[in-house]
Amino acid sequence: MKPARFDVTGIGNAIVDVIAHASDAFLVDQQLTKGAMRLIDAQEARSLYEKMAQAVEISGGSAGNTMAGLASLGGKGAYVGKVAADQLGDVFDHDIRAAGVHFETTKLEGGAPTARCLILVTPDAQRTMNTFLGACVELGPEDIDAGIIADSQVVYLEGYLYDPPRAKEAFKKAAKLAHDAGRKVALSLSDPFCVDRHRDEFMSLVSEHVDILFANQSEITSLYKANSFDEAVSRTKGLVETAALTQSEEGSLIIHKGEVVRIAAEKVKQVVDTTGAGDLYAAGFLYGYTRGLGPEASGRIGAIAAAEVIGHVGARPEVPLLGLLP
Amino acid sequence: MKPARFDVTGIGNAIVDVIAHASDAFLVDQQLTKGAMRLIDAQEARSLYEKMAQAVEISGGSAGNTMAGLASLGGKGAYVGKVAADQLGDVFDHDIRAAGVHFETTKLEGGAPTARCLILVTPDAQRTMNTFLGACVELGPEDIDAGIIADSQVVYLEGYLYDPPRAKEAFKKAAKLAHDAGRKVALSLSDPFCVDRHRDEFMSLVSEHVDILFANQSEITSLYKANSFDEAVSRTKGLVETAALTQSEEGSLIIHKGEVVRIAAEKVKQVVDTTGAGDLYAAGFLYGYTRGLGPEASGRIGAIAAAEVIGHVGARPEVPLLGLLP
Numbered sequence: 001m002k003p004a005r006f007d008v009t010g011i012g013n014a015i016v017d018v019i020a021h022a023s024d025a026f027l028v029d030q031q032l033t034k035g036a037m038r039l040i041d042a043q044e045a046r047s048l049y050e051k052m053a054q055a056v057e058i059s060g061g062s063a064g065n066t067m068a069g070l071a072s073l074g075g076k077g078a079y080v081g082k083v084a085a086d087q088l089g090d091v092f093d094h095d096i097r098a099a100g101v102h103f104e105t106t107k108l109e110g111g112a113p114t115a116r117c118l119i120l121v122t123p124d125a126q127r128t129m130n131t132f133l134g135a136c137v138e139l140g141p142e143d144i145d146a147g148i149i150a151d152s153q154v155v156y157l158e159g160y161l162y163d164p165p166r167a168k169e170a171f172k173k174a175a176k177l178a179h180d181a182g183r184k185v186a187l188s189l190s191d192p193f194c195v196d197r198h199r200d201e202f203m204s205l206v207s208e209h210v211d212i213l214f215a216n217q218s219e220i221t222s223l224y225k226a227n228s229f230d231e232a233v234s235r236t237k238g239l240v241e242t243a244a245l246t247q248s249e250e251g252s253l254i255i256h257k258g259e260v261v262r263i264a265a266e267k268v269k270q271v272v273d274t275t276g277a278g279d280l281y282a283a284g285f286l287y288g289y290t291r292g293l294g295p296e297a298s299g300r301i302g303a304i305a306a307a308e309v310i311g312h313v314g315a316r317p318e319v320p321l322l323g324l325l326p
Numbered sequence: 327m328k329p330a331r332f333d334v335t336g337i338g339n340a341i342v343d344v345i346a347h348a349s350d351a352f353l354v355d356q357q358l359t360k361g362a363m364r365l366i367d368a369q370e371a372r373s374l375y376e377k378m379a380q381a382v383e384i385s386g387g388s389a390g391n392t393m394a395g396l397a398s399l400g401g402k403g404a405y406v407g408k409v410a411a412d413q414l415g416d417v418f419d420h421d422i423r424a425a426g427v428h429f430e431t432t433k434l435e436g437g438a439p440t441a442r443c444l445i446l447v448t449p450d451a452q453r454t455m456n457t458f459l460g461a462c463v464e465l466g467p468e469d470i471d472a473g474i475i476a477d478s479q480v481v482y483l484e485g486y487l488y489d490p491p492r493a494k495e496a497f498k499k500a501a502k503l504a505h506d507a508g509r510k511v512a513l514s515l516s517d518p519f520c521v522d523r524h525r526d527e528f529m530s531l532v533s534e535h536v537d538i539l540f541a542n543q544s545e546i547t548s549l550y551k552a553n554s555f556d557e558a559v560s561r562t563k564g565l566v567e568t569a570a571l572t573q574s575e576e577g578s579l580i581i582h583k584g585e586v587v588r589i590a591a592e593k594v595k596q597v598v599d600t601t602g603a604g605d606l607y608a609a610g611f612l613y614g615y616t617r618g619l620g621p622e623a624s625g626r627i628g629a630i631a632a633a634e635v636i637g638h639v640g641a642r643p644e645v646p647l648l649g650l651l652p
Contacts (some may be wrong), residue, residue, distance in 0.1 A: 049420060053424050054420070054642060057384070057420065058383070087414050087439070091381075094380070
């Protein structure tokens with residue numbers, strides 16, 4: 001097979017993050033579940049925004065963050081996601097290209113505005129996310145370029161794509177194209193509540209179509225409705241070729257062809273905002289994976305990338321990640 | 327005179343900052359003067375933005391930052407500035423209100439977009455600013471509410487208002503209304519090149535209408551085309567009742583009724599981004615001034631507020647400033 005033009009093509013909801021500090025009491029008042037992502041409509045987005053503290057706008061979106069991280073490591077990434085032709089869409093478009101990621105998805109004209117995620121960061125550095133999908137609901141199979149997918153070693157899909165209806169079709173088309181071209185399919189489970197919304201579909205997807213699975217502890221236990229993480233780990237062994245299961249400050253477990261490797265978390269001076277930790281872990285892992293590194297080395301790079309992004313506000317690296325590798 | 331509803335009303339160009347890291351070589355390539363603010367048109371804004379690294383969007387604008395700082399100290403502030411009815415206008419509007427500042431200037435419909443300032447932060451933490459004024463050029467005397475000005479102890483004007491033509495009229499109207507109501511007028515000289523553009527007008531303005539002058543070393547020497555800071559200081563003594571002259575890490579000098587007080591700079595662990603240092607100094611000083619504190623105590627608060635804002639990216643405080651006071 002000829003060398004691929006891209007290491008990874010990421011497909012996801014293209015979102016601008018609106019990040020503000022919030023107290024635990026604020027979460028309680030607004031009846032929000034700490035650490036989770038929930039979907040909100042335009043009206044709720046407006047009313048929650050009105051109550052939030054002053055914020056910072058930074059490009060986000062799970063797979064978008066992963067592609068920015070991959071590029072920051074020196075990897076070649078492409079991204080597919082739908083923004084509107086508006087100011088926030090310009091921000092997203094600028095930032096992902098400026099990060100060095102190939103991005104050419106057609107912008108939505110005259111429809112919903114660019115998606116935003118209202119992120120509340122509590123004093124414990126946890127993030128609670130409220131996503132208004134906006135233009136993302138218009139991402140469809142027509143946005144998937146067969147040439148780009150076939151020319152990527154890995155197509156990386158975020159589980160969040162199962163929320164907007166047509167994105168799921170785009171997702172399936174991309175996975176099929178990748179396999180037809182002899183490429184790998186990676187999936188991030190995204191969020192335990194997202195898993196809850198789409199459990200059956202995710203289960204058949206993972207068992208039939210996914211080569212590399214990313215999940216954190218609560219997502220993977222939610223997938224199987226398992227009673228413990230250990231149970232989830234043992235069920236994952238038989239299910240996919242490669243899985244990277246993250247456990248916050250406890251590090252991560254990599255399951256590769258039935259073998260389990262434990263990776264320690266990278267030390268962080270101060271955890272400021274955990275937004276993007278999983279996305280950047282995936283970036284580092286895929287960077288190693290697409291260079292033929294083993295699970296241990298790939299997991300190590302994932303841990304380093306995740307450590308950088310939780311040390312500051314925002315879900316994309318602030319310094320070139322390549323410089324942080326040993 | 328009855329107690330004022332507001333401590334300070336700030337009037338300025340309402341701007342969203344677009345902040346990115348840049349190398350010194352990038353400034354040279356783009357022929358930019360480090361540390362200065364220059365005005366750019368829509369086309370140049372687009373072409374410079376395309377070349378910039380991934381960025382963060384944060385509400386800014388010199389007087390807007392000052393008002394956010396004042397509110398963060400517990401002061402009562404109002405702000406007048408023109409944004410468009412667009413996404414970045416919503417961001418500005420949200421953030422200044424969320425900071426606790428009264429803001430009700432009518433948004434521009436169907437005209438230029440909300441102003442943005444493309445800020446390049448070099449590794450030495452200096453900021454170089456490129457402002458597309460957008461909707462700001464439509465700020466005019468009709469946006470000045472006589473009731474609010476009369477009900478503010480101080481009206482604070484940024485020198486940058488002299489760049490858009492009608493804002494200057496708004497500026498003059500506000501200054502006259504303030505004095506007619508027995509209130510004080512404060513002016514920030516904003517930028518040495520801005521002083522250069524409007525030197526004669528600033529000179530007559532300062533000598534005839536300004537009670538409290540804010541300037542940094544290069545702005546005040548530019549005002550008089552003085553050969554030294556000392557010369558500028560001695561000329562300032564006779565010119566205004568109160569002046570606060572900042573000198574970066576060397577601290578500041580306060581001239582009050584002919585007496586000179588020196589204020590040391592506040593120690594900063596790491597200077598990350600100097601954007602907003604002068605704005606926050608003014609916030610702290612005015613907070614003290616409107617509480618009847620003397621020049622030394624007011625300058626001290628200014629130094630503390632400036633130190634907070636240069637410790638992170640963005641020109642508005644990230645923590646409640648009141649908690650930083652001794």
